[in-house]
Amino acid sequence: SQKIEQNSEALNIQEGKTATLTCNYTNYSPAYLQWYRQDPGRGPVFLLLIRENEKEKRKERLKVTFDTTLKQSLFHITASQPADSATYLCALDHSGGGADGLTFGKGTHLIIQP
Amino acid sequence: GAGVSQSPRYKVAKRGQDVALRCDPISGHVSLFWYQQALGQGPEFLTYFQNEAQLDKSGLPSDRFFAERPEGSVSTLKIQRTQQEDSAVYLCASSLEVGDEKLFFGSGTQLSVL
Numbered sequence: 590s591q592k593i594e595q596n597s598e599a600l601n602i603q604e605g606k607t608a609t610l611t612c613n614y615t616n617y618s619p620a621y622l623q624w625y626r627q628d629p630g631r632g633p634v635f636l637l638l639i640r641e642n643e644k645e646k647r648k649e650r651l652k653v654t655f656d657t658t659l660k661q662s663l664f665h666i667t668a669s670q671p672a673d674s675a676t677y678l679c680a681l682d683h684s685g686g687g688a689d690g691l692t693f694g695k696g697t698h699l700i701i702q703p
Numbered sequence: 704g705a706g707v708s709q710s711p712r713y714k715v716a717k718r719g720q721d722v723a724l725r726c727d728p729i730s731g732h733v734s735l736f737w738y739q740q741a742l743g744q745g746p747e748f749l750t751y752f753q754n755e756a757q758l759d760k761s762g763l764p765s766d767r768f769f770a771e772r773p774e775g776s777v778s779t780l781k782i783q784r785t786q787q788e789d790s791a792v793y794l795c796a797s798s799l800e801v802g803d804e805k806l807f808f809g810s811g812t813q814l815s816v817l
Binding site for chain 2: 593621623630631632633634635638678680682690691692693694695696
């Protein structure tokens with residue numbers, strides 16, 4: 590069956606360091622992969638999308654890589670700040686076309702310590 | 704409105720009661736999704752609308768769950784004869800057009816069934 594795995598434990602990172610979060614998947618051939626941020630009591634907020642033919646995507650302090658051979662995406666936050674503390678969700682498209690929605694991982698709780 | 708709006712924000716129901724959860728998507732957004740998020744888990748897909756048509760309801764956990772979007776804008780998720788296992792946050796998301804992969808989420812309705 591299809592499965593998405595993210596770091597199940599909370600990730601503690603010192604302020605200023607780079608935080609790296611992992612998303613592994615099995616039995617998928619996604620056309621793209623997305624990362625969302627979720628704060629307590631709020632809905633997820635879109636951060637980045639990377640397509641299957643892209644190796645890397647950047648946005649300000651964020652970088653995402655996508656290795657379809659390893660079936661893995663890495664999400665990096667450079668120069669991390671306490672305000673980056675949140676749960677980060679990896680999501681893959683259901684069907685390859687995007688119209689049927691996304692399947693989410695459980696998320697990784699990131700804590701940036703001052 | 705500026706974002707996806709959901710109401711009520713919190714709902715407490717006695718087991719066996721029927722509940723109705725409302726979602727106001729971003730104006731003009733064609734696609735609308737409902738997700739269920741249990742504590743400590745990622746959102747799980749329930750159902751998808753394209754305008755007023757419900758194109759995928761494969762994620763609805765039982766026939767007690769029913770969703771509608773009669774005029775292609777506001778949507779209602781109804782749960783009949785609620786059970787304790789229905790306790791979760793119900794998230795609504797919309798996207799501008801079919802195939803637009805980026806989802807905009809509301810803050811959700813937290814349902815507690817006692």
